[in-house]
Amino acid sequence: MNMLAQKTEPMAWQPVCRRDDLVAHSGVVARVGDAQIALFYLPDQAEQPVYALDNRDPKSAANIIGRGIVGQICGDLVIAAPLYKQHFRLKDGSCMEFPEQRLRVWPVRLNGDHVEIADSPV
Template sequence: MLWHDIASIDDLVADSGVCALVENTQIALFYIPQEPAAVFAINNYDPIGDANVLSRGIIGSMQNSLVVASPLYKQHFCLQTGQCIEQSDVCVATYPVKIENDRVFVQAQVCAEQTSAA
């Protein structure tokens, strides 16, 4: 699979989110600088709020998981799995990320698919 060079690690905001467009998909990137440093990539689309806003959410922890709280209705999405903590039938897509030579790369291939209740 193709890795997309998104940005320098210095372009990301520590303990916060930014949005990148990868193959016409908005992806929210979250940089956690604590050792070991990590970058998480999830779809920027909040399926509950029906808007591309997750990159503007607040990072925290809940149920032993790193999460982002949607700025709209405050649901929490796990940064590793995309699962919504409050609604088990909802999750957002997650994407593979790697850091090489201080560059952040994302694969457009989805790790976990977004689903929602019908």
């Protein structure tokens, strides 16, 4: 056993809304602290039905990601930014067209009827 292994703190979760507040295959926006977070609900994705990303589009600097269109490109679930149509992967926030653009991603989970988000992005 490695005695120098770091201990990791458990994530702190906070409720942000109820499952009924989400819109299937679409985005809604919640304010968590100083951040606007776009929540995307994909109920047919059993392993991970909810994703949480920055709502601020890095190209336009507008808070609009939650209004983007959910889709799939080359097997990746993506959100198309409303203004310039660049595609961000829901799993990690990376941009398919512009690698220098990235959205922060928060761990998110369903806990019964509540949507909970971790206290910090990954």
